[in-house]
Amino acid sequence: MNKQPSALPVIETENLADLPLQRMAQILSVGGDRALRRRLMELGLVPGTPVKVVNIAPLGDPLELSVRGCRLSIRRKQAKALLIRKSA
């Protein structure tokens, strides 16, 4: 229980669902079910693409993303399968 603070360097990767609002990030990898993953990538969410979360639905789900100048809405569960790196 009493974990020592890790000596490892802080890993910057996290999933999109945990990205704070309006914070820019870059897509590292897209995971999840094949059909969904393919659809996300076909909409332009390929690795390297900048993305940010611009809104959260009033009931907490889904999220509204801004990517390549367009707005997409995806559920939290799916956002968790998107790994990102926060931009500085």
Add this chain to the structure above:
Amino acid sequence: MSSCHAPGSEPGPATSPDAQVPLIALAGNPNTGKTTIFNRLCGGIGRVGNYPGVTVELLTGRVELTHHKTGSPLECEVVDIPGTYSLVARSAEEQVSIDFLLGLRGQRQPDLVIVCVDATNLLRNLYLVLQMRELGINVVVALTMMDEAQDTLANPEALVDLLKCPVVPMVARSGEGFDELRAAIALGLAEPHHEERWRWEPSDELSREIQRVRTRLPEGWPDEDALALWALMSVGQGDNLDHIPDSLREAVAASRMSGEAVDDEAIRSRYQWLDRTAQPLLSGYAKRPWTKRVDGVLIHPVWGFISFLGIMFLVFQSLFAWADPAISLVETLFGVIGNFASSVLPASILTDLVVEGIIGGVGSVVVFLPQILLLFFLIGLMEDSGYLARVAFLMDRLMKLMGLHGRAFVPMLSGFACAVPAIMATRTMERRRDRILTMMVVPLMTCSARLPVYTLVIGALFPAKTIMGFFPVQGGLMISLYFFSIFISLAAAWVLSKTVIRGKTVPLLLELPPYRMPHISDVLRMMWGRAKYFLTEAGTVILACTIVMWALLAFPKQPELELAFQEQIAVSTSTEEIAGLERELAGQLLRESYAGKLGQVMEPAIAPLGFDWKVGIGLIGAFAAREVFVATMGVVYNVGGEVDEESITLREHIRAEKRDDGTPLYTPLMGLSLMVFFALACQCMSTLAVVKRETDGYRWPAFLFAYMTTLAWVSSFFVYQGGKLLGFE
């Protein structure tokens, strides 16, 4: 077997029998102004048809062009295929695009495809163009929304070199660029460019798989690398594709590359090419201060819900109240036509058929028009403005709990007015599974046709008193029935989504388009197209059912009985006496009609619910439309068919009706059982007719009827028998 079409390859409504007329397809991402282009190009409304086998709409119209070489007029057929982001398909509905564009189902392949490309969303839209170019499709790009993109895309002409196909910058709404588009189509028809142009080099590994799968493509499919790649990306475990032969499935399954690896390589390569070549043409993304500001209110945690409730109230109110004068007008009008017809035609069975069967039947179809027109006008406004996507965004969390799509909210709300337009409104959802699930639960909502029945039963059997000094019994019952229907429909959605209509939960992936001013003429065209579709498709089924219902209630004729009454009437002196005799005759005829006999046959089945055979006749009559129950009971009890639910005489007759043992038939407990039955049973042939149309078969209407009737019977049984056990009356 003289049929000229092989089964399964029946040409869609879109396919012209006239092979001389060039066929043009209109494709593109959703929200690109595709519909506006179609309407402007073809002028007037197109024909709505379904693609065979799936309920995907293909809109067909005609455009007059000038022949590129001869200068003579050139008529073309234009087919609007559903908006899509990609040609890769996972479901039979998505498969329609590739099937149609390549003519894979034995129908004609379009000579040219207009791809609408939203200039403010260039890369994502060009992705679809790349797929088509890889397949060697003869493409003309209609570059729409140029008014919004003029600051970000300064040099659209550069795209011509990039894509090696004509690119026409245009503003669909103002009509800018249409002459150029027509010219480009004419030129494209005269000098097609089919050459395949891959913008990326597949890896050796992927090339090997493509070559291997290509040899296994079914006969009749074009022998192309791009189609083999399509199969590698589309066919797989859990797909719902149609007409994929096992040989192709096996070939794809034998791939040494994982599906994900194929997807990765193809999609990333295309986007890398786009990022390298097309992205530099953009100086940024369209700023949309308006959309930001409006969304600040409409999806705000507090204001968002308040405005949502306001807008939904408006939709509900318009269906429930504003459509009413128009509905009354239709009813009066058909009443007048019917009276006129029966006054000029000689009294005969044929006249009865014309007046009650046909005129009444057409009336019972047209009566739905006011609500259908209103609902689709409002849906058109919401869809065109971009709000419908926000409805799904706001409601997704709640609807998801029941396995429903976020967009199911509007149809379910409309179900409180009438299930018929509500079921038609399920078309705003793309997936068949979502549509069917919504269709299966919408008829459980308390529609306005149930109200007269509730009003009659509550008014006749429950006291106008209050409980505990403030809670009115009658009003309370009415409200409880509403909540009951909401609860049951949500519960039914949950159960059905876990059992019968399982399907994978939809990965909600929804574009929130920028807010735009709705284009009223597009909205009106869509509204009228829906109404026309309803009249010609569902209307004919409803008409046929009305005639059958009429025959059930009106036959067999009994000339002797009528003669006997006529003699009595002839010697009567007071008009009151005559009216009484006429009501008695009508009652006796109905009780001895086929419907009356059916009521007697089904009495053992409904007796455990507390109903007798006369109520059974009412239930049969209610199948035409629930509110007909009131008039049918009026005739059954010799009160006449002119009664309404507020009728004092009918209420008194109901209270006075006795069972054989002398106890009253209608007790509050039986009334409750009757109302529960009405709340749950699928007593509405129009609903079944529309479900049959929308699902293109008898399976789902049969299921709907069976499950709702079973649910109704079991629930009424528990209410009535349980109530009796507990000592209620």
